[in-house]
Amino acid sequence: MSSHPIIEFKNVSKRFGDTSIFNDFNFSVKENEIVSIIGPSGSGKSTLLRILMTLEGIDGGYINVNGESLWHMPWNGSYVPASNKHLHKMRDHLGMVFQHFNLFPHMTVKRNITEAPMRVKGLSRSEAEKNAEDLLELVGLADKADSYPNDLSGGQKQRVGIARALAMRPSILLLDEITSALDPELVDEVLDVIRNLAKEQRFTMLLVTHEMYFAREVSDRVCFFDQGRIVEEGAPEDIFTSPKEERTKAFLNAYLN
Numbered sequence: 001m002s003s004h005p006i007i008e009f010k011n012v013s014k015r016f017g018d019t020s021i022f023n024d025f026n027f028s029v030k031e032n033e034i035v036s037i038i039g040p041s042g043s044g045k046s047t048l049l050r051i052l053m054t055l056e057g058i059d060g061g062y063i064n065v066n067g068e069s070l071w072h073m074p075w076n077g078s079y080v081p082a083s084n085k086h087l088h089k090m091r092d093h094l095g096m097v098f099q100h101f102n103l104f105p106h107m108t109v110k111r112n113i114t115e116a117p118m119r120v121k122g123l124s125r126s127e128a129e130k131n132a133e134d135l136l137e138l139v140g141l142a143d144k145a146d147s148y149p150n151d152l153s154g155g156q157k158q159r160v161g162i163a164r165a166l167a168m169r170p171s172i173l174l175l176d177e178i179t180s181a182l183d184p185e186l187v188d189e190v191l192d193v194i195r196n197l198a199k200e201q202r203f204t205m206l207l208v209t210h211e212m213y214f215a216r217e218v219s220d221r222v223c224f225f226d227q228g229r230i231v232e233e234g235a236p237e238d239i240f241t242s243p244k245e246e247r248t249k250a251f252l253n254a255y256l257n
């Protein structure tokens with residue numbers, strides 16, 4: 001693993017109205033590192049990922065992705081992407097898998113996967129389709145290419161969501177509670193896909209999860225979040241076996257018992 005940070009938050013602040021979510025927040029992720037973020041509801045975990053995807057702006061500080069600034073502050077003092085071109089370029093580094101899949105219901109599985117690479121990356125239909133077939137094979141859904149999302153189980157939909165994110169060939173994969181909308185018996189088939197990707201360590205992965213055993217198994221580092229701060233972080237074996245902070249202990253006890 002290189003020591004070069006691929007994601008860097010420096011003194012970032014983020015508010016929703018009068019509510020401060022991040023205040024002077026610092027955080028970085030190294031290239032090919034797999035980092036899990038765990039913590040109570042409302043602590044800012046999803047907001048962190050949404051800021052990285054440029055789905056949310058920030059109110060102060062800097063964020064660098066792959067050595068380039070994600071947001072620019074023009075003369076009027078509000079943070080915006082420098083241009084649509086810049087926004088697309090920065091999003092190229094990032095793939096996100098959402099809790100509620102966000103698939104297009106009127107498109108086949110294959111089309112869900114080929115649409116963005118063709119539109120955004122300019123891939124030819126045949127290239128995009130070949131790529132989609134390989135990815136469907138990877139997530140174990142080669143036989144579902146022509147199905148529609150509504151004909152799939154939740155676990156299958158989420159595996160399509162993963163294939164769709166990978167189709168853009170991101171260097172960073174963001175996973176936002178990707179199993180929390182699934183029935184318990186469907187969780188493992190989705191986690192297995194991520195386990196396999198993690199084994200290869202081909203991507204930087206930042207995952208928000210409530211699956212503690214999974215976080216422990218796949219992560220290089222676990223960050224425990226509370227109220228927009230990293231309260232404790234470290235190797236999973238340290239955080240899970242001997243957390244130092246009371247808040248981490250209480251949270252893990254509630255989840256693991």
Ligand SMILES: Nc1ncnc2c1ncn2[C@@H]1O[C@H](COP(=O)(O)OP(=O)(O)OP(=O)(O)O)[C@@H](O)[C@H]1O
Pocket residue numbers: 016021039040041042043044045046047048
């Ligand atoms: N668009 C928004 N407008 C106003 N407040 C928001 C918005 N998005 C999030 N918040 C608030 O910001 C805080 C952090 O939300 P966030 O979704 O990041 O938390 P979380 O840690 O991911 O929680 P959960 O585990 O429940 O998903 C919450 O108090 C939430 O209500």
